Amino acid sequence: MEKEEILATWDLEKSCNDLNVAFDENSELKLLATLKNNSFMFYELYSRKYGIQPVFHEVNFGGGLRCDFAWLNDNSDGPEWVLVEIEKPNIELFTRDYEPTQKLNHAFEQVKSWRRYFDENPAEKRRIFGAVGRFRFIIVAGHTDIWNSDKASKWRIDNNKETGIEIRSSNIFYRALKILEDHPEELWSFAENPTTLSPSTLQDYWSNYDYMNKWRRLIN
Template sequence: MAETDWKKVAAHLRELSGEFTPAQRDLADALGVALAPGTPMPVAAALLRAHLTGPLLLKRAQPIDEEEYGYLELVAGEAAIEVPPQDLIDHRDILEAWLEVAWAHRSVIHLERLSPEPGDIAITPGERGSEQVQHDIIASISNSGRLNFRGGRGRGARPHRVTSLVKQDAPHHADLVRKAREEALARDPRPGRVTSRELALLRPWQVTRGPSLAEREALRETLETATAERDLQEVLQRHPALLGHVLTGNHGTWVRPEVGFGNHYRADFLIAGRTSAGLQWVLVELESPNARLTNRGSGRESPTLRHAVDQIRDWREWLSTNLLQARTPRVDNGLSLPGITADARGLIIIGREDDTEDSAQVRRRLFTDSRIEVRTFDWLLRAAEQADSRLLGLLDLESGDDTEDW
């Protein structure tokens, strides 16, 4: 059960760890069990169960070890309570009861320190060894004292782990709410899980078939005369099926043209494919069909290819700090890109096939280091010609493949 009033939770925890009840005292007297004044209720219950282990043929608990007792001492110290010496706690059930009491006392101390309310921003330490902190929005407070965070999926923290709170009337509270939402999205272990309502945002860009003969010929003819990337951009915008089939989408494929990231960046295309694993996105950058992948002689990536790689890295950097805006519907000033992540795959389509150019090593390195595929426009044309025979998207069939055919 969750509460919104921390004072009620603190009162519950104080009651839970208070002195044994009259019923416990009467039972202890009847059994001849000595309960010291002030023995907390959970400990009294454990002492009674331990006394009845034999008569009731209960399973006897294993003895405790030094590490377990050391942890109890640590929590008891943080909670400012005294616990019996290790040799007087000969039953794990009793140790766990003392832990329950120590946890309750510690939670009360920190609930009083924080006075947390739903909507406050809780700041907790980041991953071990990291100097960064995490921001979360408090949704409710469990009766155990644990703070539950918005976003579900079990997110929360015990109050002693919260270093500070930003209250709702603080001047920078709104900025931290946005930051907390961004961080929560970035931590999502399965960002590709999207709802039907989110998928509906993509309906105008859904591709429901493979490329037709007419579309393939349109691409072929454009390749014969194109001198700049804009020529290819236009034909692919008119015929999105030419791009849609390169990515696996058993449950749907979508192609978005010219997606702006903030005021400075614009992706030529974004492709999304939905499988049983969720929605996966690919960031597409087009370059001139006349550009080379590598420099003549050195075999290193050409300036044009380097520029394209930098473009995709810029888009990813923008996504890393604006993920919430990217996933938010356009009617709410977002980009309507449900499930997109800051490490979405990249695809650069550049140049034509050239027997004098050995680009396999460059392409392999970019895929391994940056999850960026580099392909030619001839590859795209051949992919369109073979689309009907592919059950998986071509990128998923040949990712990381260094064959020169593609």
Template sequence: MNELIALINTDPEESTVQKFFEKHPASIIGTAYALSNTLIAKLPLGVDFVTDFTWVNPRSGPTYVYLIEIEKPSKSIFNKNDSFTQSFNHAYGQVEDWLGWYARNQDAFRDILVPLKSHNDLPPFFAVRGILIYGRDSELSNNRREERWVQKGLSNPFIEVRTYDGWAREKNNTIPPHDILSDYLSTVHYSNRSYINKDLQKVNI
């Protein structure tokens, strides 16, 4: 058992899980390369939206940006009739809104990332993807629910959906006590066009 599973088994609040991921950024990023080795917490998108986590993944082709929404792990995915709950649909819709905001504000988004890297080192556009981490595997308790969960993951190629259990399995090798790659990663917050670490110090990246 990794520490994320141990934590969510205690029925924590979303804020507690947020703090866990901020303390252990490799639990979000995994083994992939992150721009400036940085995970961004609570990144504002204009005045209407704030992501829980964001990170930038330069590749040989497009540069990917991941916008991540987490919710309290005990929130229900399904109603008794096996339809998605209003809370789940709202969380999913929020990720859709983020992608829509990026599509309308690509230059503004690029400016937000400039403190991570100079203008010359950033591409003119990004391949932006959303991730929703929501609920527990125990809710995938019958074939109808499993099919609807899989279909939801396929319904939008730009948005991934994961239960906390599924996320913990996928990232097991970078979640304590197995987080051997975490030392070079840091978590920052965006404030006044700068990135600030947890000690409220401006980060010169």
């Protein structure tokens, strides 16, 4: 895919304006809507940037649980499913004493509930995802300026060790916009699925992906 073709895949000006509105209004709903229409904004969250698998939005689990976005890393050592929780871009992260706020703790509890659910319901894990070698859990919340402070950085490191849940700042979406503007050729793989996909297509996706056949046999 040519550079000009990739650049024309998305409306850079609209994407930037929509993201600005979501940040200015601190709106989770508007941020989610913008992300659903612009798969390239997940660029920094992908461990591999090329030959990627598509992003699915609003994947529901039993008991009223739902992750905002999910995708497969089709690694040679088994399928890794990435589940992402999106919070308000300017969510309050810490108190004055640098204790995590109730909102930040709530985000972590949500993600922990996903892990518990799948640990307790392996049949549902297989039904939804086909086969899972492991999960990778990510929360996107808050501004880079806050996370870059020494106390916040230390808390982030300790929390990742304790929970295994990654946390990234909402500024990653602006950095993806900069890549689209300056180096659109980096996004050729995202251009193959320029928007996120409906969860209703998730089962058809992995059922028809040859990579998954082996792992569906090996992973119970």
